[in-house]
Amino acid sequence: MNMTSKIDIKHLNLFYGDKQALFNVSLKIPAFQTTALIGPSGCGKSSFLRCLNRMNDIVPHARMEGKVLLDREDIYAPSVDVVELRTRVGMVFQKPNPFPRSIYENVAYGPRIHALFKRKSELDEIVEVSLKRAALWEEIKDRLHQPATRLSGGQQQRLCIARAIAVNPEVILMDEPCSALDPIATAKVEELIDELREKFTLIIVTHNLQQAARVSQQTAFFHSGYLVETGETGALFTMPQDEKTQGYITGRYG
Amino acid sequence: MNQHIVKAYDEELETLHRLIHQMGELTLEQIQKAMDSLVGRDEKLAHGVIEHDYEINHLETRIDELSIRILALRQPVASDLRTVVAALKIANQVERIADYASNIAKRTLMLTDYPPSLLMEDLSSLVKKPTEMLKKALLAFATYDVNLALRVWHMDREVDEQYNAYLLQLFDIMIASPQNISPSTHLLFAAKNIERIGDQSSNIAEAVYTMVMGKPFKESELS
Numbered sequence: 382m383n384m385t386s387k388i389d390i391k392h393l394n395l396f397y398g399d400k401q402a403l404f405n406v407s408l409k410i411p412a413f414q415t416t417a418l419i420g421p422s423g424c425g426k427s428s429f430l431r432c433l434n435r436m437n438d439i440v441p442h443a444r445m446e447g448k449v450l451l452d453r454e455d456i457y458a459p460s461v462d463v464v465e466l467r468t469r470v471g472m473v474f475q476k477p478n479p480f481p482r483s484i485y486e487n488v489a490y491g492p493r494i495h496a497l498f499k500r501k502s503e504l505d506e507i508v509e510v511s512l513k514r515a516a517l518w519e520e521i522k523d524r525l526h527q528p529a530t531r532l533s534g535g536q537q538q539r540l541c542i543a544r545a546i547a548v549n550p551e552v553i554l555m556d557e558p559c560s561a562l563d564p565i566a567t568a569k570v571e572e573l574i575d576e577l578r579e580k581f582t583l584i585i586v587t588h589n590l591q592q593a594a595r596v597s598q599q600t601a602f603f604h605s606g607y608l609v610e611t612g613e614t615g616a617l618f619t620m621p622q623d624e625k626t627q628g629y630i631t632g633r634y635g
Numbered sequence: 636m637n638q639h640i641v642k643a644y645d646e647e648l649e650t651l652h653r654l655i656h657q658m659g660e661l662t663l664e665q666i667q668k669a670m671d672s673l674v675g676r677d678e679k680l681a682h683g684v685i686e687h688d689y690e691i692n693h694l695e696t697r698i699d700e701l702s703i704r705i706l707a708l709r710q711p712v713a714s715d716l717r718t719v720v721a722a723l724k725i726a727n728q729v730e731r732i733a734d735y736a737s738n739i740a741k742r743t744l745m746l747t748d749y750p751p752s753l754l755m756e757d758l759s760s761l762v763k764k765p766t767e768m769l770k771k772a773l774l775a776f777a778t779y780d781v782n783l784a785l786r787v788w789h790m791d792r793e794v795d796e797q798y799n800a801y802l803l804q805l806f807d808i809m810i811a812s813p814q815n816i817s818p819s820t821h822l823l824f825a826a827k828n829i830e831r832i833g834d835q836s837s838n839i840a841e842a843v844y845t846m847v848m849g850k851p852f853k854e855s856e857l858s
């Protein structure tokens with residue numbers, strides 16, 4: 382397999398105070414693919430995800446060791462502008478969290494604060510393209526200036542994805558993006574994830590194993606802060622190499 | 636292997652194993668009875684074999700239904716998925732073997748018109764290896780024993796050799812006297828069915844190999 386790694390994580394340890402949450406995790410994230418992170422609650426998936434765009438910087442007592450290379454450059458190097466990093470590595474959260482503003486303003490927010498356009502018409506275009514890429518445009522193009530909070534849960538989550546896309550990131554991190562959605566809304570987001578892969582590198586944390594199997598090309602299984610097994614998704618779900626992985630994905634006692 | 640958190644899931648997989656076992660036992664019995672009918676020229680026994688074939692077909696249907704149910708409701712992965720897929724294949728192969736038993740019984744009905752011959756009795760030696768293959772292949776499935784599956788697979792060559800030797804004898808007596816041609820043709824078909832039991836058993840062994848190893852069986856990879 383000859384794939385370029387978009388992110389290369391090397392010997393990552395993470396501590397919250399005295400408590401170690403991640404142990405010597407090394408993982409390569411291939412470009413333009415979706416990597417799924419699975420594992421029991423509290424195994425460190427969200428913590429790991431937050432290391433990839435330095436969200437742990439703002440968590441008190443959090444301390445990280447090891448390296449996270451984005452396009453071979455250390456994102457923890459002193460010269461790195463964290464705000465710029467977070468535009469390159471965007472994030473979508475578990476619960477849709479639109480601002481209490483219009484649909485338009487939700488998407489326009491990022492481009493505005495990062496000054497990504499010169500004319501209003503350019504901003505309009507960014508908003509339209511982002512909503513189209515998030516597969517929401519057709520549903521809401523006639524009510525762009527209505528409050529985002531009036532959208533359904535599934536539409537709100539796609540709006541949050543549009544908002545993440547609007548600043549033209551390279552990587553999108555998603556932490557259980559469908560856990561608050563019904564099956565149809567979930568299917569739409571999954572279809573979207575599959576399309577986004579053309580332009581972005583995606584990493585998704587999910588509790589739904591079937592979802593991991595459906596949307597990802599690479600799966601990483603975490604357990605108690607350790608990365609137990611990584612593999613091509615089809616291989617991991619048919620012939621896992623580790624007993625712990627086998628036990629977890631088949632729903633057996635560990 | 637550890638148990639599933641959901642007990643009903645374990646029970647369903649156990650039922651699948653039990654049904655395959657039951658189907659296998661019945662099929663072995665059918666083979667034995669078909670051979671006894673042939674050698675003992677027992678038409679009643681032969682009819683019994685033919686009539687009981689539906690039971691095995693019925694078991695195959697139950698295995699199909701249960702497998703599809705497990706696939707739909709449990710969405711099995713890893714070793715569970717491989718077990719269900721193997722069960723589906725093996726049920727189909729055992730059903731075919733049961734058809735061979737019933738075919739042999741049909742030959743009994745035609746052969747009772749002819750005088751007994753030593754070649755008829757030889758068929759009961761010919762059936763020993765394929766029967767052993769079937770028993771072992773089913774045991775390999777029940778115990779996830781890949782080495783046993785490989786041994787079964789290797790036995791098929793011996794079955795082929797015995798079958799070819801038997802054919803030569805049949806040809807000899809057909810050439811010796813045209814009167815022998817009709818009964819010998821029936822024996823030839825019976826022998827062919829016996830040989831196919833070996834083939835199907837070796838397919839079962841391949842399915843067990845894939846189930847345990849998680850990859851397709853390839854002859855070229857055998858050491």
Ligand SMILES: Nc1ncnc2c1ncn2[C@@H]1O[C@H](COP(=O)(O)OP(=O)(O)O)[C@@H](O)[C@H]1O
Binds near residue numbers: 422426427429440
């Ligand atoms: N901000 C935090 N402060 C202290 N401990 C934390 C914090 N966030 C997570 N943890 C701990 O780190 C471990 C991993 O948590 P988390 O990354 O949220 O796991 P997951 O996302 O796999 O459920 C847990 O033991 C959790 O209690």
Ligand SMILES: [Mg+2]
Binds near residue numbers: 426427556586
């Ligand atoms: Mg989490």
